[in-house]
Each structure stands twice: as structure tokens, then as C-alpha cells.
Amino acid sequence: MAAKSNSPRPAGFFIRDEISKQRLLVDTRAMQSVFPPSKEDLEKIPDSTPTLIAANRTPICTYGTMTRTISILGCRYHWPFVIAEVKFPLLGTDFLGHHVLLVNVGRQRLLDTGTCHSRQLSTRPGMPAICPTAPSGYTSLQQEFPDVFKPELRQSPGASAKHGIFHHITTTGPLTPAKFQRLSAPQKLQDAKLAFAEMERMGACKKALSP
Structure with missing residues (x-):
């Protein structure tokens, strides 16, 4: 019988964006996908009501959303990321669920269930979880009508x-002719x-x- 290991299991999984070469934290404990703010974002006034909270119940400042293009598993994905004061770009369950991506924790791989393409994930222990919060008056509505609040x-x-x-x-009126503009x-x-x-x-x- 093999001895039971007391070493901590990795809590954070990373995958590299093929466009920016940044490491993205793949976190199934986080409900929201986020990107760290730029210097220009930090010069703005944060949102008055924090929409993110860490696992230790600490509010996280946010600076709106931005649609970014990332490339993983050989595919490009466009997604509205929340700009928040976090250390790493993070792919949460909103992104994973929308694109039907599965995290195989045992084999430490990210799997596209549509194409069956997968990629090995790197690990780093001790990453904090992030989850979105909502005013208490709307929580019951979100739970009662989950389809309404889907992206x-x-x-x-x-x-x-x-x-x-x-x-x-x-x-109304005739069409205005215009030449096609090539990208x-x-x-x-x-x-x-x-x-x-x-x-x-x-x-x-x-x-x-x-x-």
C-alpha cells in the first residue's frame, strides 16, 4: 500500500495565452473571469460598488469590463473580462461553462469537450478564489430566474x-453606396x-x- 502524501495539492492551474504569451489562471472556484488593470485603468475612479469579493470576503476594486481576445487550445475566444485589482488574468466558470471547457483536476489538463482538444496545465499552490457578489435584494431573483441572468x-x-x-x-430613402474597406x-x-x-x-x- 502506498503511503499517503502530506504535501499540499496544487490549488491553481495555469494555461498560456498564445497571443499575449501571458499565463492565465484557470480557476473553477471563481465565478467571474477577470484581467488585471492597466496603468490607465488605475488612474480611473473605481466602480462605486465592488462587484467582486475574494474568498476571505475582502472586496476587490473593479474598473468596468473589456472584451479581449485570447487563444488557447488552438482556438480564439472573445470574452468580456472584468477589469479588477488581481495579480493574474483569470478564467472563471463563466468563461469555462460558456465554451464548454472542462478542467481535469486529476490529470491537470484543460479539455475542449466539443473538439476533444486538451492542453497540459501548469500548477501553483495557494491561489485565492474570487466570486462575484450582488446586492442582497437581487440574490433571490437571480436564484429564482437563473436563465434571465445568463450571458x-x-x-x-x-x-x-x-x-x-x-x-x-x-x-427610408435610397441606399448610400460605399466601397468595402478591407482590414x-x-x-x-x-x-x-x-x-x-x-x-x-x-x-x-x-x-x-x-x-
Whole structure:
């Protein structure tokens, strides 16, 4: 029989962003994905009501959100990260759940359940957990209607929206001709296509029928 090890198990898993080469903390204990603030962010006034709190119940200052593009597992992902006073960029359960990514704690790997691609995670013990907080008056509503507070506008890709509310912009007059503007780099075109495809999948927009 093997002796039981008393050494601490790793509490933090990291994966490297293939674009920025930064190490991203993959934390299944954190409900919110965050990025550290830049020097420009620190010069701003923090949000008046902290929306993040550490595991020790300490509030974390935030500076709004910013959509960033990261590349892991050979795929590019666009995600609205909360800018907060943390040490490491962090991928929380909001990001992992949305993209159906699974953390295999035993093998210390990150798995894309859609493509079955996986990547080895590096480790670092003793990382603190982060979770979002909400005013107590709204907590019961969030728990009673979880679908309403999801980042998705549709319950599943291709499904019709439940709310039945649609906005239309009625235009008049002839079309104004304009030349197509090419993006300066092929990668920017690919990133733009991915961003619009993601918004279409979430039901935030759809392709126009007219030119």
C-alpha cells in the first residue's frame, strides 16, 4: 500500500495565452473571469460598488469590463473580462461553462469537450478564489430566474428567444453606396468573423437581408 502524501495539492492551474504569451489562471472556484488593470485603468475612479469579493470576503476594486481576445487550445475566444485589482488574468466558470471547457483536476489538463482538444496545465499552490457578489435584494431573483441572468440571449444555439421582444430599425430613402474597406491584416478579418459569428450564435444580431 502506498503511503499517503502530506504535501499540499496544487490549488491553481495555469494555461498560456498564445497571443499575449501571458499565463492565465484557470480557476473553477471563481465565478467571474477577470484581467488585471492597466496603468490607465488605475488612474480611473473605481466602480462605486465592488462587484467582486475574494474568498476571505475582502472586496476587490473593479474598473468596468473589456472584451479581449485570447487563444488557447488552438482556438480564439472573445470574452468580456472584468477589469479588477488581481495579480493574474483569470478564467472563471463563466468563461469555462460558456465554451464548454472542462478542467481535469486529476490529470491537470484543460479539455475542449466539443473538439476533444486538451492542453497540459501548469500548477501553483495557494491561489485565492474570487466570486462575484450582488446586492442582497437581487440574490433571490437571480436564484429564482437563473436563465434571465445568463450571458446568453438564447437558451441554446439555434433556439428561438423566449422573451418575444425584437427591435427593428426602419430606414427610408435610397441606399448610400460605399466601397468595402478591407482590414489591414488577414488575422483581423478572421477575428472580426469570429466576433460576429459569436454574436449571431448568442442571438445578439443576425445577418441583414439587404445589401
